[in-house]
Amino acid sequence: MLWEKxxxxxxxxxxxVKPGRDQEFLDAHKTIxxxxxxxxxxxxxxxxxxxYCIIAEWQDMDACIEARPAMISTLNSFRDTLEDLGNxxxxxxxxxxxxISSLK
Numbered sequence: 001m002l003w004e005k006x007x008x009x010x011x012x013x014x015x016x017v018k019p020g021r022d023q024e025f026l027d028a029h030k031t032i033x034x035x036x037x038x039x040x041x042x043x044x045x046x047x048x049x050x051x052y053c054i055i056a057e058w059q060d061m062d063a064c065i066e067a068r069p070a071m072i073s074t075l076n077s078f079r080d081t082l083e084d085l086g087n088x089x090x091x092x093x094x095x096x097x098x099x100i101s102s103l104k
Contacts, residue, residue, distance in 0.1 A: 008040065009061040011096035014085070017050045021081040025052065028078035036070045038063025050083075061098045 017025045032042060042056040058064040075092065082091035 007060060007098045009058045009064045009096065009098045010055060011058070011064055011094060012053055012055050013095075014047070014093040015052045015054070015091070016083045016085055017052065017081055018083050019050065022050060025078055025081045028074060028081075029054070032074060035074065036067045038067050061096070064096050 015025065026044065029042075029044060033039060036042075036056075038059045040057040040059060042054060045053045045055065047053050056064075058067070079091060084091055085093055
C-alpha cells in the first residue's frame with residue numbers, strides 16, 4: 001500500500017450545474033456528514049458561474065475508497081442537475097489521494 005492508515009486523504013470533485021438548478025445541487029449535499037462514513041470535513045466551493053468543487057477530507061485513503069458507493073449514491077440523487085463537462089469527463093471530474101505534505 002502506498003499510504004499509511006494514519007494519513008488523512010482528500011478528494012475533490014468538479015461540477016457544472018444546469019441553469020437554475022444550483023439550490024437543488026447544494027441541497028443534495030446536506031446529509032453527507034451522516035451518510036459518508038469516514039468523512040472528517042467537506043466544503044463546497046463556488047468556482048464560477050454554476051461551477052462548483054467539493055473538497056472532502058477523510059480519515060485515510062481506505063475510508064475514502066470505502067465511501068465511494070455512498071458518494072455515488074449522493075451523486076445519483078442530483079445527477080440530473082449537472083451539465084456534461086466535455087472532453088469525455090461526463091458530469092464530474094474527480095480526483096483523490098493521501099496527504100503527502102501538510103503545509104500548515
